[in-house]
Amino acid sequence: MENIGKIIRTVALIAVGGFLIALVIFNVSGGSTAGEKAWDLRTTIGNHEAKNHFIMYTDLACPYCDVFSRAVMENEEEFQQLIAENDIMVEIRLMDFLYHYGESKPEMSKWSAEATVCATEKDKFWDYYHAGLKALWDDYHSKGIGTSKTAPKIEGMTRDYWVNIGEKVGLDKDEFSTCMDSEETTRTLAERREKTLRSGAQGMPYFVEGKFKQSGFDNTWGWEEAKTFLTAGI
Amino acid sequence: MGFLLYYIVMSEVKKFHKKELKKWKLAFRGISLAMREKRFWVAFVLTFLIFGVVLNLLNSGTAGVNLLFIGGIEGFFRTLWKSLLAVFGIGRNFSDFILTFGILLLQSLLIATIIIVMKHNRDDKIITADEAERAKTGWQNSGLIAGLAILGSGCPTCGTALITPVLGMLFSTGGYAIAGTVSWIITLLAIIVAIFSLRSAGIDAYAGILKVCPNIGGQRLKKNSPTSRTQDEKIID
Numbered sequence: 001m002e003n004i005g006k007i008i009r010t011v012a013l014i015a016v017g018g019f020l021i022a023l024v025i026f027n028v029s030g031g032s033t034a035g036e037k038a039w040d041l042r043t044t045i046g047n048h049e050a051k052n053h054f055i056m057y058t059d060l061a062c063p064y065c066d067v068f069s070r071a072v073m074e075n076e077e078e079f080q081q082l083i084a085e086n087d088i089m090v091e092i093r094l095m096d097f098l099y100h101y102g103e104s105k106p107e108m109s110k111w112s113a114e115a116t117v118c119a120t121e122k123d124k125f126w127d128y129y130h131a132g133l134k135a136l137w138d139d140y141h142s143k144g145i146g147t148s149k150t151a152p153k154i155e156g157m158t159r160d161y162w163v164n165i166g167e168k169v170g171l172d173k174d175e176f177s178t179c180m181d182s183e184e185t186t187r188t189l190a191e192r193r194e195k196t197l198r199s200g201a202q203g204m205p206y207f208v209e210g211k212f213k214q215s216g217f218d219n220t221w222g223w224e225e226a227k228t229f230l231t232a233g234i
Numbered sequence: 235m236g237f238l239l240y241y242i243v244m245s246e247v248k249k250f251h252k253k254e255l256k257k258w259k260l261a262f263r264g265i266s267l268a269m270r271e272k273r274f275w276v277a278f279v280l281t282f283l284i285f286g287v288v289l290n291l292l293n294s295g296t297a298g299v300n301l302l303f304i305g306g307i308e309g310f311f312r313t314l315w316k317s318l319l320a321v322f323g324i325g326r327n328f329s330d331f332i333l334t335f336g337i338l339l340l341q342s343l344l345i346a347t348i349i350i351v352m353k354h355n356r357d358d359k360i361i362t363a364d365e366a367e368r369a370k371t372g373w374q375n376s377g378l379i380a381g382l383a384i385l386g387s388g389c390p391t392c393g394t395a396l397i398t399p400v401l402g403m404l405f406s407t408g409g410y411a412i413a414g415t416v417s418w419i420i421t422l423l424a425i426i427v428a429i430f431s432l433r434s435a436g437i438d439a440y441a442g443i444l445k446v447c448p449n450i451g452g453q454r455l456k457k458n459s460p461t462s463r464t465q466d467e468k469i470i471d
Binding site for chain 2: 150
């Protein structure tokens with residue numbers, strides 16, 4: 001009887017000890033900086049050594065993603081202050097998610113993702129991303145086109161639309177266009193999609209910050225809601 | 235022979251059409267009579283606002299509900315307020331607003347009419363099993379409409395409609411590709427169920443009001459309808 005008690009105590013001690021060790025290991029591995037976890041530092045904004053890592057999985061064909069990004073763009077000063085005060089590094093993971101998994105398979109999803117990958121290669125991610133969002137707003141979203149399931153769809157858009165945005169931000173048109181068609185770009189996007197699916201994303205936008213994971217945004221929301229999402233995982 | 239068959243079919247279609255038209259007329263009259271009661275408008279406004287806020291809150295999938303709890307007290311009320319404004323189209327696309335507004339209108343009319351039917355059943359004190367069953371069905375249908383409308387809401391283009399995770403579970407990533415179509419079918423289904431439930435509730439309201447206050451129904455019938463009350467009762471039955 002005494003032996004059984006000893007065995008139970010030993011097993012319990014081992015279990016508790018194991019649990020504590022696992023906890024330490026988990027915390028150590030989770031303690032790496034945001035920059036180390038990023039897919040690509042060129043698509044991040046904020047301190048690379050930051051404690052908090054806010055990720056936005058997005059697709060330029062997703063109108064609600066654009067609402068979030070525009071809200072941030074229009075409040076850039078406040079946004080910079082917010083991420084500095086809260087030690088956040090923001091990373092944009094842009095891909096052609098909707099072209100592959102969406103219903104209407106919009107080609108603009110594919111073209112814009114290819115173009116963004118190529119702009120990133122030339123260290124022009126932010127210029128291109130902002131120019132792309134602005135162009136979409138000016139040409140379509142501000143006119144109520146392509147903004148929701150009941151709104152008129154974006155029609156007549158060609159691949160050149162995205163090439164021209166590249167040219168506007170100072171990229172060489174031919175080189176940029178060749179890059180968009182390259183196998184390497186296709187491979188990069190395939191890897192991104194696979195990783196995104198593994199992360200649990202089912203739709204765009206998909207926000208991750210620590211334990212906070214949330215899909216979706218609304219077109220009646222703005223900066224206040226974006227701010228709440230940006231700090232939700234801290 | 236062919237002509238005779240055609241004649242029989244056509245006369246049956248005509249009869250059916252006439253009967254259906256009368257049913258719609260009775261339903262419309264029932265709803266109009268129900269609208270005279272204060273209780274109807276209280277139920278209508280409450281349903282419209284509560285269901286409208288819920289529907290708009292779920293337009294972003296689960297993000298709206300989550301936002302209620304992660305933004306503190308201020309965030310909670312701001313999110314509710316924006317959802318309430320969206321009920322009246324503020325911040326929404328006109329096409330999105332019209333669709334949601336239409337569903338909300340049908341749902342609110344239905345619930346308000348059912349409440350009047352139940353009130354008259356209670357006043358009548360003699361409720362048949364059939365009447366009780368019809369009121370129960372009305373409630374069940376209003377629940378079904380609410381569920382369908384909620385499932386059909388969201389942005390299927392972005393894959394954030396509430397139906398998407400369910401489809402993803404059933405069909406893996408292939409499910410995301412049909413989210414938009416399924417969402418539209420569900421929304422249409424909600425509208426169809428709402429229209430037919432409203433017709434049924436309208437007829438019940440007419441019958442109920444007629445039973446409890448025969449003078450109101452009788453006067454209106456004499457004035458506006460070529461049909462006699464007995465004929466109407468036959469249709470109701």
